[in-house]
Every structure is written in structure tokens, then in C-alpha cells.
Amino acid sequence: MQLGTFLFNKSEVECLIKLFDSLVAKSSSSNHHAVVGLDHDMFRDTLHSAFGLTDDMMMDRVFRIFDTACDNCISVVEWVEGLSVFLRGTLDERIKFCFEVYDLNGDGYISREEMFQMLKNSLLKQPAEDHPDEGIKDLVDIALKKMDHDEDGKLSFADFEKAVRDENLLLEAFGPCLPDLKSSMAFEQKTFRKIHELSFHVEH
Incomplete structure (x- = not known):
């Protein structure tokens, strides 16, 4: 994931670093040895508690995308x-x-198998049906029909981008991997509270 710009100002970055340090310190004290960053479990706990993400497979994938150094x-x-x-x-x-x-194997495409795996993972929390796999195959077919513009049986980045631009709701078509607005705002409010209090006092 290449990022040209930070979308936070300097004070917000400092607050995020402070939060990071406190999470790492917490992790160090529970592990009884110095920790330099957030490991898989600590990061998942944070995604779950701060953003309400519950899907193990999606949280694992989000960890992989954040972890650019692998x-x-x-x-x-x-x-x-x-x-x-x-x-x-x-x-x-x-x-x-x-x-x-969603590109589970990193080959630049979201294949039929990958869609099946992700949808099966996020839908299996429903009550058991006789043939749940059949229903998931149908969903994959529907997704491909709607999103696979060059009709090659898999989604390239161009396919996915066009589909989402035409219909924003398709952004998280294969599982929740971004925080909803409510938890984003709650996280920002809590994390950046000190800054907002300071600017409030400056203005008044």
C-alpha cells in the first residue's frame, strides 16, 4: 500500500503515535518482554474494540495490508x-x-474461488441451510455478472473500481473491512479529544 499523503495533521499524528505507544506498552507488560510494534493479536483486538470488526478473515487481511514490510x-x-x-x-x-x-493471493485479481471463500466465511454465521454452498455460488455468480466488465470470470482492479464507482455500496461486497462511520467518528473523537479541547480553549 503506497501512500503519498497523510490525511491527518501534525497534532493528530502525535495523538495516534501516543495511542500506538500505549497499545505497545500494554502488549509488552502482558508478554513480559519489550515489544516494538503491534502484533497480529493486539492489532485484531484493536480492530474489534475500536471499530467493531468481528470477521476473523477480514481482520487478518486488514493486518496484512497495514503490514507493508511483511x-x-x-x-x-x-x-x-x-x-x-x-x-x-x-x-x-x-x-x-x-x-x-479481497485479493487473497495477491495476484492482482479477485477470483471466483476467493469470492466464494470470503462470502462463505462472512455468511456462515447464518442459520444452517441444507446446501449453503449453493446459495454462496449463486451470490458469486451475481457478483461476477454485476462487476466483471470484461467477462473473463474474475475481477481485475479495473473491474472492481468501475463497479464501485457505479455503485458505491459494492465497495465492501465481499466482507466488512472498513470501519462504519459511527465507529470511525467515535474513534477520532476519543483519540483526538485533547486537540479538540485545546482548540476549544484557544477559540474561547
């Missing part, structure tokens, strides 16, 4: 860059982010 640990830079898109990304950035989350 060292199984989120550094402070990866944390701020990742949250920049996660919380305030433009539509372009969020399309790229979701596509990378």
Missing part, C-alpha cells in the same frame, strides 16, 4: 499510514484498500 508486526509508521486510509481515505484509496484485502 514482518508480522505493525510499526508506528504503518499504523499511521494505514489508519490514514482506514479512517479518512478518499474513494480511490478505499477502493485500492478493499481490492487488496
Whole structure:
């Protein structure tokens, strides 16, 4: 994930670094050894508690996208860059982010098998049906019919981007991997509260 710009101002970045440090410190004290970044479990706990994400497979994929160095640990830079898109990304950035989350094997396409795997994973929480796989295959067919513009049986980035631009609701078609507006706002309010209090006092 290449990011040209931070979408946070300097004070907000400082607040995010402070939050990162406190999460790492918490992780260090529970592990009884120094921790340099957020490991997989700590990051998932944060996604769950701060943003209400519950889908294990999606949280795992979000971790992989944040972890640009692929060292199984989120550094402070990866944390701020990742949250920049996660919380305030433009539509372009969020399309790229979701596509990378859904492209499970990183080959530049979302294949029929990958769609099946993700939809099965997010829908199996429903009551058991006789043939749940059949219903999921139907959903995959519907998704391809709607999104596969060059009709090659898989979604390229261009297919996905066009489909989402035509219909924004398709952004998270294969599983929730971004926070909803309510949890984003709650997270920002809580994390940036000190800044807002300061600017309030300056203005008054």
C-alpha cells in the first residue's frame, strides 16, 4: 500500500503515535518482554474494540495490508499510514484498500474461488441451510455478472473500481473491512479529544 499523503495533521499524528505507544506498552507488560510494534493479536483486538470488526478473515487481511514490510508486526509508521486510509481515505484509496484485502493471493485479481471463500466465511454465521454452498455460488455468480466488465470470470482492479464507482455500496461486497462511520467518528473523537479541547480553549 503506497501512500503519498497523510490525511491527518501534525497534532493528530502525535495523538495516534501516543495511542500506538500505549497499545505497545500494554502488549509488552502482558508478554513480559519489550515489544516494538503491534502484533497480529493486539492489532485484531484493536480492530474489534475500536471499530467493531468481528470477521476473523477480514481482520487478518486488514493486518496484512497495514503490514507493508511483511514482518508480522505493525510499526508506528504503518499504523499511521494505514489508519490514514482506514479512517479518512478518499474513494480511490478505499477502493485500492478493499481490492487488496479481497485479493487473497495477491495476484492482482479477485477470483471466483476467493469470492466464494470470503462470502462463505462472512455468511456462515447464518442459520444452517441444507446446501449453503449453493446459495454462496449463486451470490458469486451475481457478483461476477454485476462487476466483471470484461467477462473473463474474475475481477481485475479495473473491474472492481468501475463497479464501485457505479455503485458505491459494492465497495465492501465481499466482507466488512472498513470501519462504519459511527465507529470511525467515535474513534477520532476519543483519540483526538485533547486537540479538540485545546482548540476549544484557544477559540474561547
